[in-house]
Amino acid sequence: MLASVLIGVLSMGTSLQPAIAAARPVGGQAPGYYRMHVGRFEVTALLDGTHPFPSDKVAVNAKPGEVDALLAAQYLPPAFEGMINAFLVNTGDRLVLIDTGAGNLYGKEGGGLVSAIRAAGYTPDQIDDIFITHLHEDHAGGLLLDGKPVFAKAIVHVSKRDADFWLNDANQANVDDLLKPFFPAIQQVVAPYIAAGRFKPFEGGAPLLPGLTPIAAPGHTPGHTFYLLQDEGQSLLFWGDTVHMQPVQFADPNIAIRYDWNADMAVATRQAILARASAEHWWVAGAHISFPGIGHVVADNGHYRWVPANYTLNRIMP
Numbered sequence: 678m679l680a681s682v683l684i685g686v687l688s689m690g691t692s693l694q695p696a697i698a699a700a701r702p703v704g705g706q707a708p709g710y711y712r713m714h715v716g717r718f719e720v721t722a723l724l725d726g727t728h729p730f731p732s733d734k735v736a737v738n739a740k741p742g743e744v745d746a747l748l749a750a751q752y753l754p755p756a757f758e759g760m761i762n763a764f765l766v767n768t769g770d771r772l773v774l775i776d777t778g779a780g781n782l783y784g785k786e787g788g789g790l791v792s793a794i795r796a797a798g799y800t801p802d803q804i805d806d807i808f809i810t811h812l813h814e815d816h817a818g819g820l821l822l823d824g825k826p827v828f829a830k831a832i833v834h835v836s837k838r839d840a841d842f843w844l845n846d847a848n849q850a851n852v853d854d855l856l857k858p859f860f861p862a863i864q865q866v867v868a869p870y871i872a873a874g875r876f877k878p879f880e881g882g883a884p885l886l887p888g889l890t891p892i893a894a895p896g897h898t899p900g901h902t903f904y905l906l907q908d909e910g911q912s913l914l915f916w917g918d919t920v921h922m923q924p925v926q927f928a929d930p931n932i933a934i935r936y937d938w939n940a941d942m943a944v945a946t947r948q949a950i951l952a953r954a955s956a957e958h959w960w961v962a963g964a965h966i967s968f969p970g971i972g973h974v975v976a977d978n979g980h981y982r983w984v985p986a987n988y989t990l991n992r993i994m995p
């Protein structure tokens with residue numbers, strides 16, 4: 678058999694190429710969802726999209742060459758591909774979405790959330806509650822898609838501090854130019870939900886649902902909020918935009934970005950939650966960590982490391 682194959686190949690001489698049927702590259706990726714459990718709760722990570730993150734243009738507090746060196750150490754260019762993740766939680770009683778991705782606000786680089794929800798076996802109109810970590814375009818933009826509200830019955834929850842800030846144009850005067858366009862964009866995506874009476878800002882740290890507790894995390898935005906999910910002794914922290922640049926900010930949490938409302942406060946909040954999440958051994962789910970964005974934080978000699986969840990096809994069914 679081998680001999681006859683060899684003779685066949687040799688007999689084709691140098692013109693091997695035309696004799697081999699070439700399959701066209703298909704392109705695309707697998708549907709963007711990943712499942713795990715926290716106690717009795719089912720958590721599904723959803724990929725809204727990826728986009729080149731211009732770390733060389735937006736990093737703040739970095740030493741000269743530091744960001745490029747940290748990226749190069751992970752074989753990444755300065756504008757590396759960043760994630761936009763959101764997360765679905767099925768508590769058994771309610772279907773809950775943490776953040777909504779960018780919708781149309783990042784062009785073709787966002788807006789995959791709805792197809793990810795469907796690929797994961799759910800539909801947007803099943804979602805009861807949406808908890809927004811903060812009112813930036815890549816977290817609230819997905820409330821609308823192609824100008825239409827995506828979620829037919831969901832109540833949108835966000836900290837009152839963030840709502841008061843982003844829904845008031847007077848605050849445009851006090852933010853980086855990068856953030857000024859966020860005001861009209863955010864006001865547009867929340868408008869139909871406000872009109873329908875389904876936009877409910879909250880205050881304080883009391884649980885918003887059994888097992889879901891908000892934690893004020895100001896700095897990136899005034900009302901930036903973590904959500905801590907806990908059941909049967911297990912904990913998962915949805916930490917929103919604690920880390921934008923995974924290859925950079927675990928190694929040096931003092932590096933901030935121009936998208937921060939208050940960079941010093943954002944750094945202090947990041948340092949505190951990195952220390953706490955690592956000490957408590959919590960699962961962490963991040964909006965801009967490599968998909969699925971779920972893993973653990975490990976303290977490492979004054980720095981931190983990210984340990985991603987190990988992929989599994991087992992133990993994911995109830």
Ligand SMILES: [Zn+2]
Nearest residue numbers: 813815918964
């Ligand atoms: Zn973000």
